[in-house]
Amino acid sequence: MSLLIPCIIAGGAGTRLWPVSREAMPKPFMRLPDGESLLQKTFRRATGLADVQRLLTVTNREVFFRTLDDYRLLNKGGTALDFILEPFGRNTAPAIAAAALHVSRLYGEDAQLLVLPADHLIKDLDAFAKAVQSARKLADQGWLVTFGLVPTQAETGFGYIEKGQALDEGSFQVARFVEKPDAATAQRYVDGGLHLWNAGMFCMRADVVLRELQEHAPDVLAAMTECLAHSHGREGSQELQLELDGKTLGLAPDISIDYALMERSKKVAVVPCQLGWSDIGSWQAVRDLTPADANGNQCNGETVLFDVHNCYIDSRKRLVGGVGLKDLIIIDTPDALLVADSKRSQDVKLIAQELKRQGHEAYRLHRTVTRPWGTYTVLEEGKRFKIKRIVVKPDASLSLQMHHHRSEHWIVVSGMARVTNGEHEFLLDTNESTFIKPGKTHRLVNPGVIDLVMIEVQSGEYLGEDDIVRFTDIYGRVPVEAGKS
Amino acid sequence: MSLLIPCIIAGGAGTRLWPVSREAMPKPFMRLPDGESLLQKTFRRATGLADVQRLLTVTNREVFFRTLDDYRLLNKGGTALDFILEPFGRNTAPAIAAAALHVSRLYGEDAQLLVLPADHLIKDLDAFAKAVQSARKLADQGWLVTFGLVPTQAETGFGYIEKGQALDEGSFQVARFVEKPDAATAQRYVDGGLHLWNAGMFCMRADVVLRELQEHAPDVLAAMTECLAHSHGREGSQELQLELDGKTLGLAPDISIDYALMERSKKVAVVPCQLGWSDIGSWQAVRDLTPADANGNQCNGETVLFDVHNCYIDSRKRLVGGVGLKDLIIIDTPDALLVADSKRSQDVKLIAQELKRQGHEAYRLHRTVTRPWGTYTVLEEGKRFKIKRIVVKPDASLSLQMHHHRSEHWIVVSGMARVTNGEHEFLLDTNESTFIKPGKTHRLVNPGVIDLVMIEVQSGEYLGEDDIVRFTDIYGRVPVEAGKS
Structure with a gap:
C-alpha cells in the first residue's frame, strides 16, 4: 500500500474549556489528569500506527515551539516531522488542501493523508488501528474516507453521517452528511442505526483530495496552490517547516473541508467504528477522565x-x-x-x-507564557515590581536587549546561566544572582544541558512589556515586539 | 459621672468566615469592603464616645502587634491604650474579671467599663452613643447593664434577654436570660415584644463587677486576682501592656461572663436599643455590606x-x-x-x-503572615526556591540571624534598607539588591520613615523555616522559633 502520513490539524480555541484553554494556549495543549496534553495523545496515537515514518502538522506559527516541545518528549522513535505553519487560522479546507499539495509534491501523489484533529481523545487504540487499516484500503481505491463513530447517546452537538450502500469489510458509501440535529432527531438517528457521528477524521490519497478539490472547490485549491508558491520552507535535521504566506492565505475561502468537499463529492466512504472517542468539547467531557x-x-x-x-x-x-x-x-x-x-x-x-x-488578558494568556526559548510565568505584580519565573531550555537564548526604565535582578535557582551585561560576559551558577541596570544591553543564555530556572525581579517606575529595545534575536523575531523577549 | 473606659474584648476564631478568618488572623482583623477591619470599626466606635481618654483591650498576645497597627492608623486623638495580653484564649468571665481588677486598681473603683466585642458591626453610631449614655446612668446606680437589641427577625443563633420591671428612661431590670431558642420560640419572642437579643455588650462599674463576681463566681475572681499578681506589665509612652501569666491563667475556670455572672446576679439591667447591629456571624451577614x-x-x-x-x-x-x-x-x-x-x-x-x-496550614495561616516588624507573604514556592514579599515597618528590625542551607537574595522595591551581612553594614536603596550567603550572620533594618518593601528569593537545597539561628531580637522572642524571624 502507499505511504501513510498522519496529518495533525490543530485549530479552534476551545472556548468552552476556559479558563484552562486560552487563545495563546489552546485546547490541544490542555493537560489531562495523567499529565499528557491532548496533542501529545494525538501524536502518540498517530506515530503508534504501523509504517509511520513521517508526521505532518498544520498549526499556528505562534504555537510551533510549544508543539515541538510536546512532540520531542515523546518522539523517541525518531519520526520525521513536517510542519505547515499558519500565520493565522483559516479553516480546515485550506489547511487540508495545503497538506495534500505538500505531501503530493514531496512524498508522491499516491501518499495517503490521515487527517487527525489535535484535540480529540481516543481510548481504544487497537480499534483505532483497525479502523485506519480499513480506511487505508478504501483510500487506496480512491475513496475519501471518513470515520463514523457509532453514537452512544442522542448528541445534538455533532454532525451525523448517514450510511449508504455497503462497501468492503463493514464500510459504507456515505449517503449524506447532516447538520447538528435537534434532540428528537438525534434520538431517531441513534435508534435507527443508520447514522454515525462525524468525527472530522479522514483518510485519503493526496491525488484524490487534489482531484476532488479541483472539481468541487477549485477556488480553495487555486488559492492554496498560490499560497504555497509564495511560502518559505526551512529544513532542519529532523524537521521541515513550511511557513505559509499570510497575504495569499488571506485570499483562500474560509470554509471547512466538510462544506467544501465532503458534502459535495460522490466519492466519500465511511468506516463505522467504536473507539472510546471524545472530542473533549466541554468540562462535562473532561470530568469523565x-x-x-x-x-x-x-x-x-x-x-x-x-x-x-x-x-x-x-x-x-x-x-x-x-x-x-x-x-x-x-x-x-x-x-x-x-x-x-x-x-x-x-x-x-x-x-x-x-x-x-473586552480585550481581557484572561482570554488570551495564562500566567505562564510560552516563548521559543522556554517559558515565563508572572508570579506577582505590584507597585514598582514584577516577579517572573523564567525557564530557559538548554542551548536557548533570549535576545540581546535593553530596557530604559527598569532594573532586572536575576537569581539562578537551578542550572547555569551565561549572562551578558554591558561589556561583561560571565557565568552565573545555581544560587548566584546579578542585576542589570536600566540602559545596559544584556542577554541571557542557557549554555548547559538542563533547564535554567531563574527568578527575575523587575523594579522601577515603569514595568510595561513594551519597554524593550531588541538588538539581535536567533528566532528571527521583529526588533520591537510586545512581550517578554 | 465616673470615668468611662471602653474595654474591647477580642476572642473567637470566626470559623464560619473561613477562608478569610483564620486562627492567626481571626475575625476582628477581617477587612470589610470599605477597607477597615471590624476591630478598627470597634475602636472608632469606642473612641468616638464622649469623654474617652483611655481604651483597654483584652486580646491574645500573638495578635498584639497587629492590633496596635490597626489602632495606630486611627488613633489621631491620642487615646491612651491599655492592653491585657493573654497567652491563650480563656473565656469572657476571666477576661472581664482581669479588666475590672486592672481598671479598679489603676483608674479608680468607680470607673466604668464598657465591654465591647471586637468583631461586631454597628451602623447607627448616634443610637449607640445614646444607648451608652443611658447605660452609664444605670451603671452609676450599681447595675450591671446589658444592651438588648430589638430583634429584627426570629433569629435562632443568638441568646435572648427577657425584660422585667421597668427602670429609668425606657430601660428594664432583666427578668431572665434565655439560651438560643428554636425557630418557633424565636418567633414567639419577636411577636411578644418582651425579648431582646443579647449582644454581649456591657456597661458596669469596676467595683460592682468585682463585688458581684465575689458573690456569684468567687473562683473566677480569686483565680484572676492570683493571675494578675503573677503578671508583668510594661509601660510605653502611650501604651501600657499587662501580659497575663499563663500558668495561673490556666487555673481560671473556662466560663463565659453570662454563665458566671449575668444569669446569677439580681442586679442586671437592660437598655433596649436599635443600632443597625450585626455580629457578622457568617458570610450571609457579610454579603449585606x-x-x-x-x-x-x-x-x-x-x-x-x-x-x-x-x-x-x-x-x-x-x-x-x-x-x-x-x-x-x-x-x-x-x-x-x-x-x-x-x-x-x-x-x-x-x-x-x-x-x-487535619492540622492543615489553611486553618491557621494566610499566605501573608504578620510579625512584630511587619509582614511577609509567600509568593511562590518551588523546588530549590521560595519567594517572599517582606514589608518592614519604619524603624523596625528583623533579628540578627543565620541560615545554614540557603542563600537569600534581597531586592528593595520601595523604601531603604540597612543591611548587616557578616562584618559589613551598608544601605540598600530602592531598586538595589544584595545577597546573603549560607552561614553569614545578617540583619535587616528599616531606617526610614516609610515602609520598606523587599522581595526575598531564597535558594538552596533546604528552605524550611526552622533553618534559622537567631542571635538577638528586639521583640524579646525566644532564640530559636519556627517562622520567619
Missing part, C-alpha cells in the same frame, strides 16, 4: 467537602472548601476561576467570548 | 456572569466566571477557595473544623 467518589464528585486537587454531590472540581494549587453543592463544575487556575452549573457546560464559551470582546 | 446588582448578586472583584442570581462573590485578585448559578457564596483567597450554598453559610465552620483536625 477522573474517577468519581461515593458522592459522585470528581476532584483533582485538595478539597474539603460537606454535602457536595456530583461536582467536578479541578484545582491544582489551591485548597477548595465546599458546602451544600450539587452539579457544579469548579475550575481554578492561577488567575481565573470558573464556577458553572454542570448542565450549562456548553455555555462556558459565553465567558470566553465576553472576555474576548 | 455589598450592594446587590439587578440579579441580586453582590460582588467584590472582577466577575463575568451569565444567568447568575443571588450570589455573593468575593475575589480580590482573581477573575471569576460564573454560568447558571443561584444562591451561592464564593470566597476566593490566595491559597483557598470557598464555594457554599448560601443557605448553609453557618456550616462553613465544618470546613474550618476539619482543617483544624
Whole structure:
C-alpha cells in the first residue's frame, strides 16, 4: 500500500474549556489528569500506527515551539516531522488542501493523508488501528474516507453521517452528511442505526483530495496552490517547516473541508467504528477522565467537602472548601476561576467570548507564557515590581536587549546561566544572582544541558512589556515586539 | 459621672468566615469592603464616645502587634491604650474579671467599663452613643447593664434577654436570660415584644463587677486576682501592656461572663436599643455590606456572569466566571477557595473544623503572615526556591540571624534598607539588591520613615523555616522559633 502520513490539524480555541484553554494556549495543549496534553495523545496515537515514518502538522506559527516541545518528549522513535505553519487560522479546507499539495509534491501523489484533529481523545487504540487499516484500503481505491463513530447517546452537538450502500469489510458509501440535529432527531438517528457521528477524521490519497478539490472547490485549491508558491520552507535535521504566506492565505475561502468537499463529492466512504472517542468539547467531557467518589464528585486537587454531590472540581494549587453543592463544575487556575452549573457546560464559551470582546488578558494568556526559548510565568505584580519565573531550555537564548526604565535582578535557582551585561560576559551558577541596570544591553543564555530556572525581579517606575529595545534575536523575531523577549 | 473606659474584648476564631478568618488572623482583623477591619470599626466606635481618654483591650498576645497597627492608623486623638495580653484564649468571665481588677486598681473603683466585642458591626453610631449614655446612668446606680437589641427577625443563633420591671428612661431590670431558642420560640419572642437579643455588650462599674463576681463566681475572681499578681506589665509612652501569666491563667475556670455572672446576679439591667447591629456571624451577614446588582448578586472583584442570581462573590485578585448559578457564596483567597450554598453559610465552620483536625496550614495561616516588624507573604514556592514579599515597618528590625542551607537574595522595591551581612553594614536603596550567603550572620533594618518593601528569593537545597539561628531580637522572642524571624 502507499505511504501513510498522519496529518495533525490543530485549530479552534476551545472556548468552552476556559479558563484552562486560552487563545495563546489552546485546547490541544490542555493537560489531562495523567499529565499528557491532548496533542501529545494525538501524536502518540498517530506515530503508534504501523509504517509511520513521517508526521505532518498544520498549526499556528505562534504555537510551533510549544508543539515541538510536546512532540520531542515523546518522539523517541525518531519520526520525521513536517510542519505547515499558519500565520493565522483559516479553516480546515485550506489547511487540508495545503497538506495534500505538500505531501503530493514531496512524498508522491499516491501518499495517503490521515487527517487527525489535535484535540480529540481516543481510548481504544487497537480499534483505532483497525479502523485506519480499513480506511487505508478504501483510500487506496480512491475513496475519501471518513470515520463514523457509532453514537452512544442522542448528541445534538455533532454532525451525523448517514450510511449508504455497503462497501468492503463493514464500510459504507456515505449517503449524506447532516447538520447538528435537534434532540428528537438525534434520538431517531441513534435508534435507527443508520447514522454515525462525524468525527472530522479522514483518510485519503493526496491525488484524490487534489482531484476532488479541483472539481468541487477549485477556488480553495487555486488559492492554496498560490499560497504555497509564495511560502518559505526551512529544513532542519529532523524537521521541515513550511511557513505559509499570510497575504495569499488571506485570499483562500474560509470554509471547512466538510462544506467544501465532503458534502459535495460522490466519492466519500465511511468506516463505522467504536473507539472510546471524545472530542473533549466541554468540562462535562473532561470530568469523565477522573474517577468519581461515593458522592459522585470528581476532584483533582485538595478539597474539603460537606454535602457536595456530583461536582467536578479541578484545582491544582489551591485548597477548595465546599458546602451544600450539587452539579457544579469548579475550575481554578492561577488567575481565573470558573464556577458553572454542570448542565450549562456548553455555555462556558459565553465567558470566553465576553472576555474576548473586552480585550481581557484572561482570554488570551495564562500566567505562564510560552516563548521559543522556554517559558515565563508572572508570579506577582505590584507597585514598582514584577516577579517572573523564567525557564530557559538548554542551548536557548533570549535576545540581546535593553530596557530604559527598569532594573532586572536575576537569581539562578537551578542550572547555569551565561549572562551578558554591558561589556561583561560571565557565568552565573545555581544560587548566584546579578542585576542589570536600566540602559545596559544584556542577554541571557542557557549554555548547559538542563533547564535554567531563574527568578527575575523587575523594579522601577515603569514595568510595561513594551519597554524593550531588541538588538539581535536567533528566532528571527521583529526588533520591537510586545512581550517578554 | 465616673470615668468611662471602653474595654474591647477580642476572642473567637470566626470559623464560619473561613477562608478569610483564620486562627492567626481571626475575625476582628477581617477587612470589610470599605477597607477597615471590624476591630478598627470597634475602636472608632469606642473612641468616638464622649469623654474617652483611655481604651483597654483584652486580646491574645500573638495578635498584639497587629492590633496596635490597626489602632495606630486611627488613633489621631491620642487615646491612651491599655492592653491585657493573654497567652491563650480563656473565656469572657476571666477576661472581664482581669479588666475590672486592672481598671479598679489603676483608674479608680468607680470607673466604668464598657465591654465591647471586637468583631461586631454597628451602623447607627448616634443610637449607640445614646444607648451608652443611658447605660452609664444605670451603671452609676450599681447595675450591671446589658444592651438588648430589638430583634429584627426570629433569629435562632443568638441568646435572648427577657425584660422585667421597668427602670429609668425606657430601660428594664432583666427578668431572665434565655439560651438560643428554636425557630418557633424565636418567633414567639419577636411577636411578644418582651425579648431582646443579647449582644454581649456591657456597661458596669469596676467595683460592682468585682463585688458581684465575689458573690456569684468567687473562683473566677480569686483565680484572676492570683493571675494578675503573677503578671508583668510594661509601660510605653502611650501604651501600657499587662501580659497575663499563663500558668495561673490556666487555673481560671473556662466560663463565659453570662454563665458566671449575668444569669446569677439580681442586679442586671437592660437598655433596649436599635443600632443597625450585626455580629457578622457568617458570610450571609457579610454579603449585606455589598450592594446587590439587578440579579441580586453582590460582588467584590472582577466577575463575568451569565444567568447568575443571588450570589455573593468575593475575589480580590482573581477573575471569576460564573454560568447558571443561584444562591451561592464564593470566597476566593490566595491559597483557598470557598464555594457554599448560601443557605448553609453557618456550616462553613465544618470546613474550618476539619482543617483544624487535619492540622492543615489553611486553618491557621494566610499566605501573608504578620510579625512584630511587619509582614511577609509567600509568593511562590518551588523546588530549590521560595519567594517572599517582606514589608518592614519604619524603624523596625528583623533579628540578627543565620541560615545554614540557603542563600537569600534581597531586592528593595520601595523604601531603604540597612543591611548587616557578616562584618559589613551598608544601605540598600530602592531598586538595589544584595545577597546573603549560607552561614553569614545578617540583619535587616528599616531606617526610614516609610515602609520598606523587599522581595526575598531564597535558594538552596533546604528552605524550611526552622533553618534559622537567631542571635538577638528586639521583640524579646525566644532564640530559636519556627517562622520567619
